[in-house]
Amino acid sequence: RKEVEQDPGPFNVPEGATVAFNCTYSNSASQSFFWYRQDCRKEPKLLMSVYSSGNEDGRFTAQLNRASQYISLLIRDSKLSDSATYLCVVFPSGNTPLVFGKGTRLSVIA
Amino acid sequence: NAGVTQTPKFQVLKTGQSMTLQCAQDMNHEYMSWYRQDPGMGLRLIHYSVGAGITDQGEVPNGYNVSRSTTEDFPLRLLSAAPSQTSVYFCASNPRTGNTGELFFGEGSRLTVL
Numbered sequence: 539r540k541e542v543e544q545d546p547g548p549f550n551v552p553e554g555a556t557v558a559f560n561c562t563y564s565n566s567a568s569q570s571f572f573w574y575r576q577d578c579r580k581e582p583k584l585l586m587s588v589y590s591s592g593n594e595d596g597r598f599t600a601q602l603n604r605a606s607q608y609i610s611l612l613i614r615d616s617k618l619s620d621s622a623t624y625l626c627v628v629f630p631s632g633n634t635p636l637v638f639g640k641g642t643r644l645s646v647i648a
Numbered sequence: 649n650a651g652v653t654q655t656p657k658f659q660v661l662k663t664g665q666s667m668t669l670q671c672a673q674d675m676n677h678e679y680m681s682w683y684r685q686d687p688g689m690g691l692r693l694i695h696y697s698v699g700a701g702i703t704d705q706g707e708v709p710n711g712y713n714v715s716r717s718t719t720e721d722f723p724l725r726l727l728s729a730a731p732s733q734t735s736v737y738f739c740a741s742n743p744r745t746g747n748t749g750e751l752f753f754g755e756g757s758r759l760t761v762l
Contacts, residue, residue: 546688572750581738581753582691625691633698635681635706636751640690 544639561626570629654754671739679742680722684735
């Protein structure tokens with residue numbers, strides 16, 4: 539089982555739609571979880587951290603389910619500018635590096 | 649605000665040539681790392697460093713060397729370039745030794761090996 543797995547997509551959704559991505563991780567001892575966004579031909583950038591209690595940032599909601607070892611990202615009222623690849627990232631523990639999923643591609647269509 | 653600076657942005661090499669990708673950060677970050685990104689493969693960690701004088705191998709270290717003589721700089725050396733090393737390379741830094749999630753990435757270096 540890969541450390542971090544994501545559905546590669548693409549998810550093609552109309553403007554205004556709600557879309558959700560899931561990500562599973564294999565290391566039950568993982569400490570921290572994040573979503574990054576990567577635009578085409580650009581570097582990845584942190585979108586939001588994922589907390590056990592769930593957290594929201596505007597139209598974006600992230601949730602963590604430690605028992606089932608998955609993380610989700612919900613985007614409401616999708617905008618054209620949301621088109622990007624969304625990377626699920628897990629920090630295992632200690633001084634080990636962050637582990638990146640391969641990303642889920644989202645295309646929001648007018 | 650310079651952040652993480654990578655040079656060059658584009659490079660074409662012939663098989664067997666060597667070169668160094670430069671990475672510098674001005675945020676006094678302890679942790680620095682190099683990734684390569686290929687279509688369908690996601691980001692793969694090449695080497696990383698948790699502080700000056702300390703380096704470690706990532707997932708795909710073969711064919712690459714690194715050193716960390718200062719906090720600011722973390723160059724990546726390709727010893728004898730191969731077509732399989734054609735990729736986009738990202739350098740990234742973090743203020744602490746991996747226990748926070750915000751990696752600050754450079755803009756990337758696109759390398760083609762003919």
